[in-house]
Amino acid sequence: MANLLHNPPLSLYVHIPWCVRKCPYCDFNSHAAPGELPGEEYIEALVADLEADLPLVWGRPLQSIYFGGGTPSLFGADLIAQILTAARARLAFRPDIEITLEANPGTIERDSFAAYREAGINRISLGVQSFDNELLKRIGRIHGRLEVEQCLQSLKTAGISNFNIDLMFALPGQGLAQLKSDIELVLAAGPAHISFYQLTIEPNTEFFARPPQLPDDETSWDMQQHGLSQFEAAGYRQYEISACAQANLQSRHNMNYWRYGDFLALGAGAHGKISAPADGTVIRYAKHRHPKRYLQGLDNGDWLAEKRILSDEELVFEFFLNQLRLKQGVHVDDFSARTGLPWRSVGQRVQEAVDRGLLEMERRRLRPTSLGWRFVNDIQQIFLP
Ligand code: SF4
Incomplete structure (x- = not known):
């Protein structure tokens, strides 16, 4: 039995499991969206799922919330507001709580960010990946450079300065010159945070079945070193393998993962970890993975695919x-x-x-x-x- 003296900080992860279509490199729990998303039903399920989890964390305040996916920005601000209101009614929020929404530039309408902000979102993570239309097409993204630029403008109009840009490197057929151009455009956008990561081929993906031609290891290494040095020179500090941030603008949510904090997890396939000093245990749990199976929880109250005490x-x-x-x-x-x-x-x-x-x-x-x-x-x- 572990001798835990205190609870670590607590965060909440909410998984939205649908995307417009599946990217060929993606091994996340994301599913091509049906014609009409069961948005209201899914929110109802998230709230019931939260109710079931509450006894795990009575009295503990939340320091961050993260809407990940999938593509959470497929859900409009009204749905996001509903789940945030339900969470606020059941859990204490720290006054400086960080609330992040992952957004795909291909799903954002002009006024969306202002509405998300109104709903309580105070940080956006934008899945840009590249500004190069040809490279974006090769990795199956649904957006091009134009949508990214519109998104950046919309963030500015909404007054959201605390945003992350996801940028990938070592894309199929990518050369250093293309990456340099992407890096310049990222820096010109002035995000608070940059997640900079290499495309890797994962099992159970389309790219695994039909691998594209990727830059060799040496070129990929040079790309990574070049990117990190450019970000550093522009005032971003690398604080994690793939993450760089301006001073004091690290992702509080991700820091809690990396510092082995606690996580409530809601939504299809979401994974949580909770410490219980009273009985000296740390548990891990996961919710049912397939959206259909998860939504059945509304009828049978069964959300958990797995729950166990860590050795x-x-x-x-x-x-x-x-x-x-x-x-x-x-x-x-x-x-x-x-x-x-x-x-x-x-x-x-x-x-x-x-x-x-x-x-x-x-x-x-x-x-x-x-x-x-x-x-x-x-x-x-x-x-x-
Ligand atoms: S948008 Fe993101 S989560 Fe959805 S399929 Fe593409 S990589 Fe996966």
Whole structure:
């Protein structure tokens, strides 16, 4: 049994599982939207699902909410307002709560962002991926550069300055010159936050079945280093493997994942993690994955696909898997605070990683070395259960 003394910060993730169509590289739980989305029904389900989860977190305030997907911006501001109102009636919100909505530029109408803001959204994550129409077509996106520019304008009009741009690199047939142009356009848009990540081919995707020609490893590495150095020079600090932000504008929600905080999870296929200091357990759970199966919860009250108590070994692995994604690394005291386990239980493995030059310890803070940043998988292997 873990010896947890306090609850970590609490966030809420809400999954909207539909997209206009499935992108060929995507392995998320997203489904091509039916002709008419069951929006009202889904909101009703989310509220009932939340009711069922409340006993897990009585009295604990929320520090962030994230609407992810799928494409949450397929849901209009009225639906998003409904779920936020229901959440506010049942849970305390911290005064400075961060509430993010993922938006696909192909689904945003001119006045949407003002309406989302009115509904309570105070941060937008925009799935731009590239400004290059040809590259966007190759990765099956439903938008082009024009829609991205309209979105950026609409964000400005709505007065939302706290926004993230998702930018991908190592796209099929992409060269460094194309990436440089994308980076210039991202910087010109002035987002608070940039998520910069490499296209990878995942199992169970169209690209896995018919792989496109991707830039080789060396070119991909150069692309990544070029992007990170440009962002750094423009005042963005890389604080996580794929994330750069202006000062104090890191994603609070994602930081809570990486710092191994707690998460309520609502919606089809959503995954949560909750600590219970009273009985010394940390649980993980997942909701039914398919939207149809999930919506049946309205009839039978059954939302859970899985729920289990994490073993000590799983706690160790998950803790390091998340925390060592951060540039700041991990403070020794956080390990016990989040897992309830003594540091000595991992001392030998930490020493192995230090001896191999993958991690370094300075003033009780453990972080990846520059070698470790290149071989994150090797570090993860060391902490595998
Ligand atoms: S829009 Fe996003 S979630 Fe939807 S299919 Fe494409 S990558 Fe997946």
